[in-house]
Amino acid sequence: MRLSVPRVPNFVLSTSTSTPRTSHSEAVERIAEFIKPGNVTVLTGAGVSVDSGIRAYRGHDGRYMNPNYKPILYHELMDETMKGHAFRLRSYFGYPPVRDALPNTTHHALAALQHAGIVSHLITQNVDRLHHKALLNQAPSNWLPSKLTPSILELHGTLSNVCCNHGHVIDRDSFQDMISISNPKWVTFAKEIEQSGIPLKTNPDGDVDLGQFGFSHSDFQIPECAQCLKENRRNTIIKPQVIFFGETIPLSIKEASYNAIDSSDRLLIVGTTLATYSAFRLLKRALETHKDVAVLNLGPTRADGILAAQKIEHHSGLVLRDAAKSVWYVVAASIDAPH
Incomplete structure (x- = not known):
């Protein structure tokens, strides 16, 4: 049996050095503006867990760190x-x-956005349960772990x-x-x-x-x-x-991931090169159904060059933390405002 390990296409890697890194303030502003309307589906990859001590397969250049x-x-x-x-x-x-491993700033920022109702669905390629830990850490004391199931979809198990x-x-x-x-x-x-x-x-x-x-x-x-x-x-x-390389994602998981895209208004992709087709097809689904798409990642992705997907070239942790704070203040102000 011969299987090919997913990779970022060479034509994307060859142009990666020309992509300028977005400044922190601009990245925060663009992410905050993107998520502020709410009903966001977030798709995450291995890059969001690096700060928790779990190595990603690929480095900032999009290539395998160990070839x-x-x-x-x-x-x-x-x-x-x-x-x-x-x-x-x-x-x-x-x-x-x-x-x-413990959740990092990215996990906690996304959990805050979930609790605020801004992120309606979170799809992760990661199998480390760090999104669950972060969401439960911020949950009311009477929450049970079973309540997390509908809000986080584990694409790869x-x-x-x-x-x-x-x-x-x-x-x-x-x-x-x-x-x-x-x-x-x-x-x-x-x-x-x-x-x-x-x-x-x-x-x-x-x-x-x-x-x-x-x-x-x-x-x-x-x-x-x-x-x-x-x-x-x-x-x-x-x-x-x-779901290991060479194994098929269950149809129920594939359909649930499509339903999350279809029922949301926008897709935010964080910390992934989209090298695996199971993730890349969610970007395609979002574009086919005319959703707004933004990609927050440091390094090349398979979304690079797709004009309909705005790319923010930056590390996710502090950007998502500050964007979540900014949006949270707006949401809180609208709640407190007299009607």
Whole structure:
């Protein structure tokens, strides 16, 4: 099986150096003006989580930061041989840094805009649940996490659950504990790595490259799916509930993403090159349905050169924070004004 990893087209990369960076004040003004009318759908990518310590695949030039890096492919992860075991081991080590990451300024600014009713839908390509954490942090004390589901659509799934190849879903933290119990050697190794200070390069899908340590993974044990055992089936083919390269996005998620675009008045794209077609087609959908579109990203994107999509070349964090403040004051003033 041959699969190509999504990339930003070369003709976009070749012109990226000519795009001037927008000043902070201009970026804030343009974003505030764009979102002020409300009913905004926001589409985010890996760039918004970089400030939380999660590496993006691509740098500011739009190219892979490690040109030799090969992300986990779906058919490799689901392989029943030792090859598949190796990828599941990488995922076991890669999950804790993502799980423990905290929301940054971008996540909190977007959460504030959601609570203010300005952002009506948030679609994220990220699987780190940081948007959920930020939204819940700002929510009233009587809110339950289940209330977050309608307002955030995870386009590529989530690391917070795992599922077997028969569709049974397991809580990820519980599954990590099950793996740890079955693999005391690897638990010890993880503690040694943590104490050594050697950084593990974790990618947005929770994958970490362990090749630098040069050890055998043949004794790594994957717990069996308990639900499959109840169905008289032994099964250790279990993966994070993430859409990996080579895997198809469920039709229900695709339709929900289109509905979010169709029901909003404008689309704000933040921190993504739009290299994956699942994200790029949402830009196309917005343009086909005559929505206003703005892109806030530092570096080239597949939207560059599309005149109907205004590009703001800037880092998202402080810009969204200040734009959210500006718009919030306008909303508050209109509420307090005499009628």
